Amino acid sequence: MPRYALKIEYDGLPFAGWQAQAAHASVQGQIEAALARLDPGFAAGARIAAAGRTDAGVHAMGQVAHADLAADWEPFRLSQALNWHLKPDPIAITAAARVTEDFHARFSAVGRKYLFRLVARRAPVTHERGKVWQVLNPLDAEAMRAGAAHLIGKHDFTTFRSTMCQAASPVKSIDRIEITEIALPSGREYQFRLEARSFLHNQVRSIVGTLERVGAGSWHPDQVATALAARDRAACGPVCPPQGLYLMGAVYPEDPFDPARNAGGADQVFAD
Incomplete structure (x- = not known):
């Protein structure tokens, strides 16, 4: 077939x-x-x-x-x-x-990449309702980047995975967490881009929810490292809602949707 x-x-x-x-x-x-x-x-x-x-x-x-x-x-x-x-x-x-x-x-697949969109503004979102997570106050993007730096690399992510996760091991390697701040006419958008070979159940939402607490000033960036080291789900920040999360693409040794491109010898490409 x-x-x-x-x-x-x-x-x-x-x-x-x-x-x-x-x-x-x-x-x-x-x-x-x-x-x-x-x-x-x-x-x-x-x-x-x-x-x-x-x-x-x-x-x-x-x-x-x-x-x-x-x-x-x-x-x-x-x-x-x-x-x-x-x-x-x-x-x-x-x-x-x-x-x-x-x-x-x-x-x-040898990798996945996700985008999480968070909008900070006082008025309710209208056109983006159901497509972003909304908070009321602006966040400190630099503080969130400092907190995210503790998560790059290979770690035991027990703190940042759902108790219902069925993965055999909590050890994962995160290759990239990029946080971009975008000015909007009536607020600000924060985009979190995460890339890894694979993710645990609720790992991305747990990470973004924790980083939001850093951006809001409730957590010091170094508390992210403390939470990670605890290997305890109770040490995680709040898990953010699902509506801001997007699966952007999967990575394959050869792009199934562009064979001609890979004939030239590209190692890995995103199917996005």
């Missing part, structure tokens, strides 16, 4: 997360239902695999999944047909590509 990689964008608000659930709408479930209508060989109960299982309310700009289909689809036609069958759900297939049988959206 031909295998296809799908690049997926979605608004996570209407869904109970990526993973298919019997009683609630999910992104995975909606795409699988569309595939079943489109490709008779995609049997009922068949599953697609994704680079990351986003929680309820979390968005994606560059989720990657793979599916095994019976028909030999031209990739562009496959993406357009899927988009038709996904209406009116806020899910879009932005690219599709034929891949080899050994490609796996989750296990072939």
